[in-house]
Amino acid sequence: MSKILGIDLGTTNSAMAVMEGGKPKILENAEGNRTTPSIVAISKSGERLIGLAAKRQAITNAENTVFAVKRLIGRRFEDEEVQRDLKTASYKIVKSGDGVKIKISDKEYTPQEISAMILSKLKADAEARLGEKITDAVITVPAYFNDSQRQATKDAGKIAGLDVKRIINEPTAAALAYGFEKKKGEQIAVYDLGGGTFDVSILDISEDTVEVKSTNGDTHLGGEDFDQRIINWIIEEFKKDQGIDLSNDTLAIQRIKEAAEKAKIELSTTMETEINQPFITTDANGPKHLVMKLTRSKLEELVDDLVEKTIEPCKAALKDAKLDVKDIEEVIMVGGMTRMPLVQKKVKEFFGKELHLSVNPDEVVAVGAAVQAGILGGEVKDVLLLDVIPLTLGIETLGGVATPLIKRNTTIPTSKSQIFSTAADGQTSVEIHVIQGERPMAADNKTLGRFILDGIPSAPRGVPQIEVKFDIDSNGILNVSAKDKATNKEQKITITASSGLSKEEIERMKKDAELHSEEDKKKKEQIEIKNQADSVVFQTEKLLKESGDKIKSEDKKELEEKLEDLKKIKDSGQTDEIKKKLDDLNAVAQRIGASMYQQASKSNDQTNASNGTDNKDDKKEENKEDKNPKEGEFEESEKK
Amino acid sequence: MEDKKKDNKKTKNKSSKNKEVEKLKQENNDLENKYKRALADYQNLVKQTAREKEEFIKYSNEEVIKEILIVYDNLKLSLASIKGIKLFKEDTNKDLRQWLDGVKLIKRQFKDILEKFGVEKVETKDKEFNPQEMEAIKSEPTSNAKLQDIVALEVKPGYKLNGKLIIPARVSVYKYIKEK
Numbered sequence: 032m033s034k035i036l037g038i039d040l041g042t043t044n045s046a047m048a049v050m051e052g053g054k055p056k057i058l059e060n061a062e063g064n065r066t067t068p069s070i071v072a073i074s075k076s077g078e079r080l081i082g083l084a085a086k087r088q089a090i091t092n093a094e095n096t097v098f099a100v101k102r103l104i105g106r107r108f109e110d111e112e113v114q115r116d117l118k119t120a121s122y123k124i125v126k127s128g129d130g131v132k133i134k135i136s137d138k139e140y141t142p143q144e145i146s147a148m149i150l151s152k153l154k155a156d157a158e159a160r161l162g163e164k165i166t167d168a169v170i171t172v173p174a175y176f177n178d179s180q181r182q183a184t185k186d187a188g189k190i191a192g193l194d195v196k197r198i199i200n201e202p203t204a205a206a207l208a209y210g211f212e213k214k215k216g217e218q219i220a221v222y223d224l225g226g227g228t229f230d231v232s233i234l235d236i237s238e239d240t241v242e243v244k245s246t247n248g249d250t251h252l253g254g255e256d257f258d259q260r261i262i263n264w265i266i267e268e269f270k271k272d273q274g275i276d277l278s279n280d281t282l283a284i285q286r287i288k289e290a291a292e293k294a295k296i297e298l299s300t301t302m303e304t305e306i307n308q309p310f311i312t313t314d315a316n317g318p319k320h321l322v323m324k325l326t327r328s329k330l331e332e333l334v335d336d337l338v339e340k341t342i343e344p345c346k347a348a349l350k351d352a353k354l355d356v357k358d359i360e361e362v363i364m365v366g367g368m369t370r371m372p373l374v375q376k377k378v379k380e381f382f383g384k385e386l387h388l389s390v391n392p393d394e395v396v397a398v399g400a401a402v403q404a405g406i407l408g409g410e411v412k413d414v415l416l417l418d419v420i421p422l423t424l425g426i427e428t429l430g431g432v433a434t435p436l437i438k439r440n441t442t443i444p445t446s447k448s449q450i451f452s453t454a455a456d457g458q459t460s461v462e463i464h465v466i467q468g469e470r471p472m473a474a475d476n477k478t479l480g481r482f483i484l485d486g487i488p489s490a491p492r493g494v495p496q497i498e499v500k501f502d503i504d505s506n507g508i509l510n511v512s513a514k515d516k517a518t519n520k521e522q523k524i525t526i527t528a529s530s531g532l533s534k535e536e537i538e539r540m541k542k543d544a545e546l547h548s549e550e551d552k553k554k555k556e557q558i559e560i561k562n563q564a565d566s567v568v569f570q571t572e573k574l575l576k577e578s579g580d581k582i583k584s585e586d587k588k589e590l591e592e593k594l595e596d597l598k599k600i601k602d603s604g605q606t607d608e609i610k611k612k613l614d615d616l617n618a619v620a621q622r623i624g625a626s627m628y629q630q631a632s633k634s635n636d637q638t639n640a641s642n643g644t645d646n647k648d649d650k651k652e653e654n655k656e657d658k659n660p661k662e663g664e665f666e667e668s669e670k671k
Numbered sequence: 672m673e674d675k676k677k678d679n680k681k682t683k684n685k686s687s688k689n690k691e692v693e694k695l696k697q698e699n700n701d702l703e704n705k706y707k708r709a710l711a712d713y714q715n716l717v718k719q720t721a722r723e724k725e726e727f728i729k730y731s732n733e734e735v736i737k738e739i740l741i742v743y744d745n746l747k748l749s750l751a752s753i754k755g756i757k758l759f760k761e762d763t764n765k766d767l768r769q770w771l772d773g774v775k776l777i778k779r780q781f782k783d784i785l786e787k788f789g790v791e792k793v794e795t796k797d798k799e800f801n802p803q804e805m806e807a808i809k810s811e812p813t814s815n816a817k818l819q820d821i822v823a824l825e826v827k828p829g830y831k832l833n834g835k836l837i838i839p840a841r842v843s844v845y846k847y848i849k850e851k
Contacts, residue, residue, distance in 0.1 A: 052712065062836075063835070072802075074802075075820065080802055084802040084803055085802070086806075087802040087805060087806035087807060087839055088800065088802035088806075088807055089807070090807040090808060090809060090810060090844075091800060091807040091810050091820070091844040091846065092807075281808060281809050281826055281843065282826045282827065285808050285826055285827060285841050286827070308745075309745050309748070309749065310745065310748040310749050310751075310752050313752050318749070318752045
């Protein structure tokens with residue numbers, strides 16, 4: 032079955048998305064952009080231009096370039112909206128029966144036909160992207176659209192060769208994009224501040240419908256007004272500073288326009304930006320440069336009243352819905368302008384709620400249309416639905432460190448194996464402690480199970496190879512096995528999904544991990560340095576034992592002193608101190624190592640003479656360690 | 672009688688077994704379909720990833736190059752503006768001339784590097800306005816009908832990267848107006 036295209040047919044910009052593998056995905060147009068200007072033009076040669084190309088030629092061909100046809104679709108000539116556009120539009124609007132037509136050159140087009148041209152481009156571009164034919168679509172319209180406007184939009188789809196499976200409201204689409212259709216009994220506000228229009232809608236989510244309770248807005252307020260404020264400010268400042276009026280300089284204005292938009296976008300993430308346009312103009316005194324700083328607070332001062340203007344419609348919408356601010360459970364932000372911190376602040380203040388911003392506000396409506404398309408097309412049923420694991424699975428290794436085997440968000444079924452080794456000489460058993468969670472220390476995660484693999488042939492630490500394998504089937508049942516590669520001895524455990532965690536637990540654990548990340552890092556560092564110290568102590572003792580009197584006695588004494596220093600402190604948990612002592616010991620050991628090589632040829636014969644006594648002491652130390660093999664705390668052999 | 676019963680039982684058994692076999696066959700088919708679908712999904716994903724990677728490599732420089740082009744344009748502007756500076760007009764200062772030659776060499780170096788990366792300037796001079804590559808920011812009235820839709824002035828240069836337009840050329844375009 033072919034895919035159903037979700038289309039946000041906007042006043043200034045349009046976007047489209049499809050369901051892919053059960054997830055909505057925005058489709059880029061032929062030019063590689065995620066949105067397409069809703070502009071249509073017929074060039075003098077009769078060529079049809081749609082989108083960016085139409086926008087670029089608008090100035091030279093104003094009378095044949097149609098902007099914002101959405102304001103006309105399905106309307107009667109007498110409508111206030113049409114009368115208003117009649118005065119401002121650069122193209123000719125004529126009366127045709129009750130309705131309107133747009134006159135381009137000698138031909139008349141209905142708004143449906145113009146909209147169909149935009150839809151045709153979207154359809155063609157989507158087909159090119161997907162490599163398959165598109166015949167069906169879901170198209171969004173503003174909540175305030177009446178039946179005739181909806182029907183006209185549907186007709187536009189038909190003209191474009193699309194079977195419009197459903198017309199849905201833009202705020203409803205936004206709610207669908209967030210999966211809020213499941214929030215039965217909730218009231219949701221959708222705040223949509225786009226390029227040229229502002230809409231606010233109140234939705235009521237009931238058992239099987241999403242109802243628009245009320246809607247309000249300003250059809251002539253948007254991002255372009257904000258840009259204009261910045262442009263005016265730059266021109267004024269420059270005039271104050273240099274005494275030159277740039278407002279009639281085409282090149283300068285073009286550069287200021289671009290700089291203003293860039294500054295606006297940058298100030299959403301930074302507190303200050305520099306507008307830097309060298310050689311902006313030249314006068315009798317030579318070249319002039321435009322360099323000025325714009326702070327976020329200055330920008331907010333410039334546009335404050337514009338943002339304030341959006342609050343009144345919010346109040347009106349609430350009143351119409353017969354609701355109070357406190358009745359609103361969720362607030363969804365739509366439209367590029369909602370990225371501005373001041374907008375977010377004011378809306379948050381008004382509703383007294385955290386805002387939903389995670390879905391790209393330029394794309395959220397198209398995404399929601401695709402979700403609706405997916406529901407209609409049965410996409411969800413059609414694909415093999417595969418689960419992901421919500422939390423990382425791993426085992427505990429040396430020093431209580433959590434070593435992940437399967438990272439969270441991995442799609443199941445899956446399996447992964449890794450080779451581990453022992454942590455002590457002569458260790459004959461290991462404990463496999465299976466854990467779940469994101470924290471770096473095993474103790475902070477949830478224990479899923481543990482088992483012991485014994486009968487490992489006695490060998491020096493790091494030599495045995497134990498393969499630990501995690502295997503999760505599609506039902507989430509986890510099989511963990513540990514196999515000694517030398518003997519092929521194997522132990523395993525099966526952990527069923529039910530012993531996992533509830534949704535709340537998962538959320539809490541994820542939050543915990545974020546909350547504790549700093550202290551966890553320290554703890555892990557502590558363990559790592561201790562492991563390192565243990566390893567160096569072990570090697571140094573081995574060196575002392577094996578080298579005999581190849582080492583000069585004063586060197587040996589120094590080495591033993593440093594070794595003692597380190598041993599005393601290595602379990603204290605004082606990371607910096609241990610590190611210092613570790614470095615000290617390493618320095619001495621290296622010096623001795625170097626001198627040993629030098630001496631090697633000289634004193635080769637004497638080597639074996641006085642080995643005995645030193646060796647005994649070291650053995651004792653070793654044995655002490657061997658008495659308590661650290662079960663389950665084993666080291667990755669990869670590290671070695 | 673006994674035999675018949677047995678037979679009956681047998682056929683009953685047989686038919687229920689047949690049903691069982693049918694059911695399993697059906698299940699097997701379903702599973703095979705699902706498996707094939709999953710495999711196909713995976714293979715498509717691999718292909719798509721490869722394609723996206725290719726595109727990514729081809730255009731990953733785009734953002735960086737766009738930013739650098741701003742500086743390059745400004746450098747060109749600075750060199751173009753010397754016509755209006757008195758000091759340069761009086762062709763007397765040799766040192767200044769030589770310094771200027773050096774800066775011009777830097778500009779050329781800049782241009783060569785950009786070209787090496789696949790950047791190409793959008794040609795506008797005497798061309799007919801083309802909305803696929805240019806953006807009209809002004810119309811220039813003319814009484815010469817032949818000049819209609821021809822670029823009058825390039826206000827800001829446009830660029831293509833490996834054939835894809837990344838910045839449209841900003842131009843003013845002649846518009847024929849009948850003389851009264």
